[in-house]
Amino acid sequence: MELKQVFIHHVFFWLKNPTDQNDLVQLEKGLRTLTEISTVKSFHIGKPAATNRGVIDNTYSLSWMIIFNNAADQDSYQVDPIHLKFVEDYSQLWQKVVVYDAI
Amino acid sequence: MELKQVFIHHVFFWLKNPTDQNDLVQLEKGLRTLTEISTVKSFHIGKPAATNRGVIDNTYSLSWMIIFNNAADQDSYQVDPIHLKFVEDYSQLWQKVVVYDAI
Numbered sequence: 478m479e480l481k482q483v484f485i486h487h488v489f490f491w492l493k494n495p496t497d498q499n500d501l502v503q504l505e506k507g508l509r510t511l512t513e514i515s516t517v518k519s520f521h522i523g524k525p526a527a528t529n530r531g532v533i534d535n536t537y538s539l540s541w542m543i544i545f546n547n548a549a550d551q552d553s554y555q556v557d558p559i560h561l562k563f564v565e566d567y568s569q570l571w572q573k574v575v576v577y578d579a580i
Numbered sequence: 581m582e583l584k585q586v587f588i589h590h591v592f593f594w595l596k597n598p599t600d601q602n603d604l605v606q607l608e609k610g611l612r613t614l615t616e617i618s619t620v621k622s623f624h625i626g627k628p629a630a631t632n633r634g635v636i637d638n639t640y641s642l643s644w645m646i647i648f649n650n651a652a653d654q655d656s657y658q659v660d661p662i663h664l665k666f667v668e669d670y671s672q673l674w675q676k677v678v679v680y681d682a683i
Contacts, residue, residue: 519582
């Protein structure tokens with residue numbers, strides 16, 4: 478099934494303490510607060526799979542993928558108070574974030 | 581809706597000739613051949629959105645995201661004759677590929 482006319486927002490987090498399971502649990506807990514934002518249509522929280530080839534980046538700690546209906550919904554998500562609070566409460570956990578937005 | 585118990589395979593392609601619209605069309609045509617592989621549950625073909633913040637990587641040419649039911653389905657996709665033929669026929673178009681697999 479083709480996902481058409483959607484906005485894919487895919488974020489990869491690298492934790493400051495990548496081996497700290499508690500930090501991982503905390504960040505996942507934070508991400509789950511974001512699922513309350515009404516424009517979030519579908520989401521996936523993931524960790525690196527066991528695949529391992531040269532082109533694969535499996536160095537990240539958590540993958541956070543959201544499907545929005547459109548770009549405007551993603552824009553409103555960015556400034557939603559729940560999202561702003563998430564950044565305020567949890568950003569000390571990560572050292573790096575990479576975001577890919579695809580339409 | 582949470583996408584649970586799935587395997588997300590997200591590939592980003594950087595074309596050798598990123599401004600060549602024909603190469604972009606060709607690569608998308610190639611990607612569509614992969615959708616015939618039976619284990620592909622859902623897929624999305626995308627281009628960079630208009631979003632632009634420091635953490636966003638919008639330098640890629642095409643985003644290719646597949647949702648599989650599990651890791652075994654992704655493994656079989658990798659060695660499917662359709663996938664091998666795609667790499668043979670289209671890999672001269674890209675200069676770089678980055679893959680993120682998340683479970």
